[in-house]
Amino acid sequence: MKTCLFYLTCIMLMVVSALGHECERACVKGDTRTCMYEFHMQEYHTVGRACFNCPQNISDCSRPECIAADGVSRPLLAVNRQLPGPAIQVCEGDRVVVDVYNWQLSDTATIHWHGQHMNNQQYNDGVPYVTQCPILGAFRYDFIATNPGTSFWHSHIGLHRSEGVFGAFVVRQEEDPQSYLYDVDSFSDALVLQDWTHVTSFDKYVGRYHSTGDDYAEGILINGKGVNTMAQEGGVEAFNVPREIIEVTPGHRHRLRLINAGGLNCPIIVSIDAHQMTVISTDGHDIVPITVDSLVIYSGERFDVIVHANEKVGNYWIRLNGLVDCEQNACYQGAILRYSTAPEQDPEEPLFYNPSYPPGIVLNPLNSVDGEDQLIMTDVDALESYTVLPDVDKKFYLAFDFNQINNTLLFNPELYPFNGVDEIWHANTPQINDISFAFPASPPLSQPDALKDFICRYGEAPPCVSDYCTCTYMMEVALGEKVEMVIIDEGNIGDENHPFHLHGYSFGVVAMGKLGSNTSLADVIALDEAGGIVRKLENPVLKDTVTLPDGGFTIIRFTADNPGYWFMHCHLNFHSELGMSAILRVGEQSDLPPVPEGFPTCGYYMPSL
Numbered sequence: 311m312k313t314c315l316f317y318l319t320c321i322m323l324m325v326v327s328a329l330g331h332e333c334e335r336a337c338v339k340g341d342t343r344t345c346m347y348e349f350h351m352q353e354y355h356t357v358g359r360a361c362f363n364c365p366q367n368i369s370d371c372s373r374p375e376c377i378a379a380d381g382v383s384r385p386l387l388a389v390n391r392q393l394p395g396p397a398i399q400v401c402e403g404d405r406v407v408v409d410v411y412n413w414q415l416s417d418t419a420t421i422h423w424h425g426q427h428m429n430n431q432q433y434n435d436g437v438p439y440v441t442q443c444p445i446l447g448a449f450r451y452d453f454i455a456t457n458p459g460t461s462f463w464h465s466h467i468g469l470h471r472s473e474g475v476f477g478a479f480v481v482r483q484e485e486d487p488q489s490y491l492y493d494v495d496s497f498s499d500a501l502v503l504q505d506w507t508h509v510t511s512f513d514k515y516v517g518r519y520h521s522t523g524d525d526y527a528e529g530i531l532i533n534g535k536g537v538n539t540m541a542q543e544g545g546v547e548a549f550n551v552p553r554e555i556i557e558v559t560p561g562h563r564h565r566l567r568l569i570n571a572g573g574l575n576c577p578i579i580v581s582i583d584a585h586q587m588t589v590i591s592t593d594g595h596d597i598v599p600i601t602v603d604s605l606v607i608y609s610g611e612r613f614d615v616i617v618h619a620n621e622k623v624g625n626y627w628i629r630l631n632g633l634v635d636c637e638q639n640a641c642y643q644g645a646i647l648r649y650s651t652a653p654e655q656d657p658e659e660p661l662f663y664n665p666s667y668p669p670g671i672v673l674n675p676l677n678s679v680d681g682e683d684q685l686i687m688t689d690v691d692a693l694e695s696y697t698v699l700p701d702v703d704k705k706f707y708l709a710f711d712f713n714q715i716n717n718t719l720l721f722n723p724e725l726y727p728f729n730g731v732d733e734i735w736h737a738n739t740p741q742i743n744d745i746s747f748a749f750p751a752s753p754p755l756s757q758p759d760a761l762k763d764f765i766c767r768y769g770e771a772p773p774c775v776s777d778y779c780t781c782t783y784m785m786e787v788a789l790g791e792k793v794e795m796v797i798i799d800e801g802n803i804g805d806e807n808h809p810f811h812l813h814g815y816s817f818g819v820v821a822m823g824k825l826g827s828n829t830s831l832a833d834v835i836a837l838d839e840a841g842g843i844v845r846k847l848e849n850p851v852l853k854d855t856v857t858l859p860d861g862g863f864t865i866i867r868f869t870a871d872n873p874g875y876w877f878m879h880c881h882l883n884f885h886s887e888l889g890m891s892a893i894l895r896v897g898e899q900s901d902l903p904p905v906p907e908g909f910p911t912c913g914y915y916m917p918s919l
C-alpha cells in the first residue's frame with residue numbers, strides 16, 4: 311500500500327518535473343541507467359544580469375541563471391550558474407557520468423562525491439594531489455552509484471565549496487526498508503544548507519590569516535535562498551528575495567533530506583514550528599527511527615527526516631539557527647513549510663535568532679554528551695543489527711587542535727614571529743598530532759612512483775622547522791584490517807569542534823565523550839586504560855562525518871576493505887586547507903584497479919642543473 315503511494319507520488323512528480331533529468335525516477339528492478347551531466351564551472355555573481363529587476367520585482371529572482379542568494383551582491387563560483395549546483399538524483403546501481411568543464415579564469419577544480427565510497431573506482435574520488443591532478447581543461451567522472459541515501463558533491467580544491475560549488479547527490483533504492491514510514495519522497499525535498507558570507511571566501515580567508523579579519527559567517531542559505539539577516543543590524547535595507555518553500559500535502563508524511571554543505575564552523579540547529587521530525591537515516595545509513603524536536607547538523611553531515619503534515623493547514627517556519635562562528639553575527643534563516651492548500655504567505659510566528667535548543671529532544675547537540683533530552687550519535691542505533699568485533703588490528707590516536715606556532719605559511723619567524731606581533735595579528739594553526747598536512751606534488755593513487763619526499767607516516771617524527779611541522783601525513787593499514795581511530799579535540803583554544811570526515815568508508819561511531827573544556831591524548835588514553843570509555847559494539851550508527859566535541863573524543867571503527875588513498879580531514883574549509891588533514895592508505899598498489907589509460911599526470915619539473 312505505502313509503496314504504491316510512494317510510486318504514485320513519484321509518477322506524479324515525474325510528470326510535474328518534466329524538465330527534470332531523465333534519471334530522476336522511481337527506482338524499479340532491471341531499470342539501470344547511464345546518467346549524464348555536464349558541469350560548467352565559472353566565476354559568477356549574485357543578483358547579476360540574469361536577475362533583471364530582482365529584487366525590486368521578486369518574481370525576477372526566480373529566473374533561470376539568476377542567483378539571488380540573500381539579495382546581497384557578491385562574486386561567487388558556480389556550476390551551471392546555479393546555487394546550489396545541479397542536483398544529481400539517481401537509483402542505486404546507475405552509472406553516473408559527469409563531464410566537468412573548467413571555465414575559470416585562472417583556477418583548477420576537482421569534484422568529490424561525498425558519501426560514495428568509490429570501491430573499485432578509486433580514480434573518481436576527486437581529491438586533488440591524492441586521487442587525481444587538479445582539472446585544467448575538462449575531466450570525465452564515471453562511476454557507479456553504489457551507496458544509497460543522501461549525499462552531496464562538492465569541489466575539493468581550496469575554498470570552492472564555500473564559494474558555491476556543491477549540490478545534492480541522492481541515490482534511491484528499489485526497496486527502501488523505511489518506506490513504510492513516509493508517503494512522499496519528492497525530488498525537490500533535498501535541502502542543502504550552507505553558511506554564507508557577504509564577501510568572497512578568498513577575502514575571508516586572506517583577511518583572517520594575513521590580516522586582522524574574522525572567519526565569521528554572515529548568513530545561512532537553504533537551497534541558495536534566504537533573506538539577509540544582517541540587514542537590520544547593519545542599518546541597510548533587507549531586499550525582498552524569495553525564501554525556500556517546502557510544500558506538503560495535508561495528512562501526508564514527507565521525507566526531507568538535510569545536507570550541510572557549509573564551509574565555516576557553523577553547526578546549524580534545525581527545527582520546524584509545531585512539527586517534530588522523525589530521523590530515519592544519517593550519512594546514507596538507516597537508523598532505528600527517532601522522533602526529535604530539533605537536531606544539529608555539522609558541515610558534511612546529512613540527516614533524512616520525516617515530517618508528518620498533520621497539523622492545522624497553514625504555513626510554518628523551518629528554522630535554522632547557526633552556532634559557533636555563526637553566533638557573532640546571529641546567523642539564522644527561515645524556510646517555509648507550506649501545506650498545499652494554505653494561502654501563499656509567510657508564517658505569522660516571529661522569526662529571530664535563537665541559539666538555544668527548542669523545548670524537547672535535540673539530536674547531535676554541540677559539545678555536550680550527557681545533557682537531559684539530548685541524544686548523541688552513540689545513542690542512535692543502526693537499523694540493521696550488527697556487531698562490531700571487540701578487538702582491532704590497528705589503532706590510531708589523532709589529536710585535533712589549534713596551535714600557536716610559527717606556521718611559515720602565515721608567519722616569518724625571522725621577521726614577524728607569532729610571539730613578536732600584537733595579539734590582533736595572531737592566527738592559530740589547525741593541526742592533527744601537531745602536524746600540518748601538505749599535499750604531495752602528484753597523486754600517490756595515479757602516480758605511485760612519483761616523488762615521495764614529503765610523506766611522513768603515523769608514528770614517525772615529522773620534518774619540522776622550529777615549532778612548525780609539515781608533511782604529507784599518512785596512516786597505513788593492510789587491506790582487510792580492523793581499524794580503530796580515537797580522535798580527540800584537545801580544545802585548548804576556544805570552544806569549537808571539528809567535523810571529521812573520512813573518504814572511502816563509513817565507520818561505526820562506538821564512543822563519544824567530553825572530559826572538560828580541554829583535554830589531551832594522554833588523558834583520553836589514561837581514561838580508556840582505566841576502563842572509563844565504554845564502546846558501543848552493538849549496532850553503532852554508521853556515518854562518514856562526525857563531530858569531535860571540544861575537550862573530548864569520538865571513537866570510530868571500520869574494516870579497511872576498500873583499498874586506496876583516502877583523504878581524512880576536518881570538514882571545515884579553512885581548517886582542512888590549512889592542514890587539518892591526513893591520508894589513510896589501505897592496501898598495496900596491487901590491490902588497486904589499474905590507472906586508467908591517459909589519466910592526467912602532474913608534478914614538479916626540476917631537472918638537475
Ligand SMILES: *[C@@H]1O[C@H](CO)[C@@H](O)[C@H](O)[C@H]1NC(C)=O
Pocket residue numbers: 367368369370371373
Ligand atoms: C516581474 O517579472 C516578471 C517575470 O519575471 C514579469 O512577468 C512581470 O511583468 C514583472 N513585473 C513588473 C511589475 O515589472
Ligand SMILES: *[C@@H]1O[C@H](CO)[C@@H](O)[C@H](O)[C@H]1NC(C)=O
Pocket residue numbers: 714715716723724727728729730776777
Ligand atoms: C617563533 O619564532 C620566534 C623567533 O624564532 C621564537 O622566539 C618563538 O618562540 C617561536 N614560537 C612562537 C609561538 O612564537
Ligand SMILES: *[C@@H]1O[C@H](CO)[C@@H](O)[C@H](O)[C@H]1NC(C)=O
Pocket residue numbers: 802828829830833
Ligand atoms: C587545560 O587548560 C588549562 C588552562 O590553559 C591548563 O592549565 C590545563 O593543563 C589544561 N588541561 C589539559 C588536560 O590539558
Ligand SMILES: [Cu+2]
Pocket residue numbers: 740807808809880881882885886890
Ligand atoms: Cu576543524
